[in-house]
Amino acid sequence: MNNIGAARWPHILSPFRLGTLELPNRSVVAPMTRISADADGVPTAQMTEHYSAFARGGFGLIITEGTHPDLTQSQGYRDQPGIATPAQIEGWRQVTNAVHDEGGRIILQLMHAGALVQDNRYTDETIAPSAVQPAGEMAARYYGDGPFKMPRAMTREEISTVVESFGTAAQNAMEAGFDGVEIHGANGYLPVQFLTPETNTRTDEYGGSLENRLRFHREIMVAVVKGVAGRGLAGMRISQSRSSDFSFKWGGGVEDARAIFAALAADGADFIHVSTHQGLGEEFGTGRTLAGLAREFANLPIIACGKLEVPDNAEHILMAEEADLVAIARGAIGDPSWPNKLAAGEPPVAFDPEMISPFATLDATDEWRAANGVSFEG
């Protein structure tokens, strides 16, 4: 990487050791659902090219789109990839090989949709901690339309089965050549449905107190740590905001933050990824960002996210030691060579919502680039 930008962005462009991974800089591709796997949830050649472009473009680490761990209720979107069948594992192996060949590193995001299913090819029924219909409407960008279904409350046996499926999926991720696994514990999906009192009215050990509502997060964290078995990293993505409610805040404020982040560290997480819409926003009147609070309470490497494609924002959060790494979502769709552009002192191509319209598919982005004469091919 050419380093004209290193003087201007010394923190973004400095190396970092994340567990066993040596990252050349602090930039991370944030997880982004792109509904572009084949009808069996198998990653395609187009996805291989999509992920290798980020490695070529200089990103220190890539986190994949949310991927379903089982062949029952976890799939949330049409053409979402899975990591449960031999073909899905093999498809992901093509992706990890291509990223590694470009000198990159890649982590798989595991996601269980819970009640927020828009499309599932295995079953018509949705499950959740309690039978509470989700607020909000399905997203048209992912082929959704209208309200979500009323989910069925999970039995304790089903909870154990789902926890186990996360462990198995983590083993499958290692077999597929990933450098680690991130659990999607954010944005309103199944773990958040357990954490939130309004969607979790259980009276057993998974409901009631924060300790109980956090139990599912902790069990899947432990299962994934065991599944990767030291062969890769294990981490969790956490947010307060949900896809149906961007402004949602934890009821217990900073004390909830302390309990959640400390618990994940105790359970063996190697990193925590804090997802917010404004990475630099302060929380609970502390004058700190949520990432900064996670860093203090977990004492682990922290990935921050939310409007950090603005290099001044990314540089600021790193310099203030509120985060160790910066994840970029929409900015990375705009320009998969965002880090190399910064290093060369060139402006990255800006994100345009048309790049994911009318659907958030890779085809939509490829079409936008063809129409605008922009290419990132190797």
Ligand SMILES: Cc1cc2nc3c(=O)[nH]c(=O)nc-3n(C[C@H](O)[C@H](O)[C@H](O)COP(=O)(O)O)c2cc1C
């Ligand atoms: C098209 C698209 C798909 C997304 N899919 C996921 C996902 O699969 N998992 C996840 O944790 N977040 C997902 N997100 C949220 C982003 O990772 C990120 O938190 C959010 O876009 C804010 O970051 P930004 O300001 O850099 O875009 C998605 C965002 C976009 C724009």
